[in-house]
Amino acid sequence: MASTTTALHHQSHPDGEKAAPSTTAPATGGARPxxxxxxxxxxxxxxxxxxxxxxxxxxxxxxxxxxxxxxADAIYFWIYLFHMPAFVLICGYLSKSFDGSARRVDKLxxxxxxxxxxxxxxxxxxxxxxxxxxxxxxxxxxxxxxxxAALFVWRLTVPLWKRVRWPIPVAIAVSLAASVVTTGDVFxxxxxxxxxxxxxxxxxxxxxxxxxxxxxxxxxxxxxxxLITAAMSYIYLEQLSLxxxxxxxxxxxxxxxxxxxxxxxxxxxxVLAASLTAxxxxxxxxxxxxxxxxxxxxxxxxxxxxxxxxxAEQFGWYDVVNGYVGLAVNTAVAxxxxxxxxxxxxxxxxxxxxxxxxxxxxxxxxxxxx
Numbered sequence: 001m002a003s004t005t006t007a008l009h010h011q012s013h014p015d016g017e018k019a020a021p022s023t024t025a026p027a028t029g030g031a032r033p034x035x036x037x038x039x040x041x042x043x044x045x046x047x048x049x050x051x052x053x054x055x056x057x058x059x060x061x062x063x064x065x066x067x068x069x070x071x072a073d074a075i076y077f078w079i080y081l082f083h084m085p086a087f088v089l090i091c092g093y094l095s096k097s098f099d100g101s102a103r104r105v106d107k108l109x110x111x112x113x114x115x116x117x118x119x120x121x122x123x124x125x126x127x128x129x130x131x132x133x134x135x136x137x138x139x140x141x142x143x144x145x146x147x148x149a150a151l152f153v154w155r156l157t158v159p160l161w162k163r164v165r166w167p168i169p170v171a172i173a174v175s176l177a178a179s180v181v182t183t184g185d186v187f188x189x190x191x192x193x194x195x196x197x198x199x200x201x202x203x204x205x206x207x208x209x210x211x212x213x214x215x216x217x218x219x220x221x222x223x224x225x226x227l228i229t230a231a232m233s234y235i236y237l238e239q240l241s242l243x244x245x246x247x248x249x250x251x252x253x254x255x256x257x258x259x260x261x262x263x264x265x266x267x268x269x270x271v272l273a274a275s276l277t278a279x280x281x282x283x284x285x286x287x288x289x290x291x292x293x294x295x296x297x298x299x300x301x302x303x304x305x306x307x308x309x310x311x312a313e314q315f316g317w318y319d320v321v322n323g324y325v326g327l328a329v330n331t332a333v334a335x336x337x338x339x340x341x342x343x344x345x346x347x348x349x350x351x352x353x354x355x356x357x358x359x360x361x362x363x364x365x366x367x368x369x370x
Contacts, residue, residue, distance in 0.1 A: 045210060046090055047295025049284045053090075054298040055338050056083045058305050062334035063327060065309075065318045072327045074234035080245040081229060081269070082276035084147075085198045089277055091151060092202020098158040106362050108155055114358045116141075116148035119303050122353070126307060130314050139186045144306045146188040146248075153192050154199045161200050171200035172270070179251045179266050180258055194247040197270065198277070213282040222279035229276060244269045294342050300354050301341045308337065 060079040067073045098104050123142045124134055135142055141149045161167045178193035212218065233240075243254050244265060251262040312318070321329050340346060347354075 085273035092199040
């Protein structure tokens, strides 16, 4: 995984502390705001990619309680191969401007920490109504909130990665090391460390890398990657554990031998996720499309969609809607839910939770007031 957090939303919020360097044509006319700097357009490629990814996120969550057919299982596994690593990479790309300044930290607190606490409480209340067990403390993420906790930690480390000489190899080493230790449940640290290479890779990306992905041979390769990984997900389903693509438990917690399976397996799934992420960015339209604007609203979809899924499960929806027909129905419902949660009236009704106004909790010094 709108004006509130990372790759799920960029423009003037955490995932977009500033407009990302455009990989599309520059804005025409060279209009200048009063300050004299040329205005920058939002990046259509990234907005398009975020919209496609949030559709995959919602489809994966909607069909997961009814993965009672091989096809549904395979689709679910294929989506999880890359959808969150891709979101994390885009988050990293859009976090380049985080410098640890008071202004950036304030924004991090108001657009990441505050929504985390609010939605932790919302999902905790829903869980209590159906007797689900809760984490011992709000410091342990509850379902979807893990992404906000991870974003908070990743964002704070941005200045560090800008100083490291070989950031991506170091991040990969950290991820592999995290797979052989037990990190505990606070902040979902195992997931944070496991997916760290994708965030750091995003930080290191430059517009020229996106241009490279536009080449015809790369797009042909991207189609091949999509088809081959989809076929692999279907054919080898029984041999593949979902824990490889959840990135939430170490090899020790899963009782997997470090060698010859554990570390090589982690590397294989890292390469698969990176390849599918590159394929997605290669095949995603770079022009402004009918859904480009919705790419700026993905945080609303991400944080809100879990509640109707949990409620539907609570009232027996998946006892009735299952099998291949259920897969088709649930997929259509998921796509419809994305558009519904992007609608203006839903955003107006839920802005208090997704984009809470909590500036009052921040210190105001004289210099910043001026």
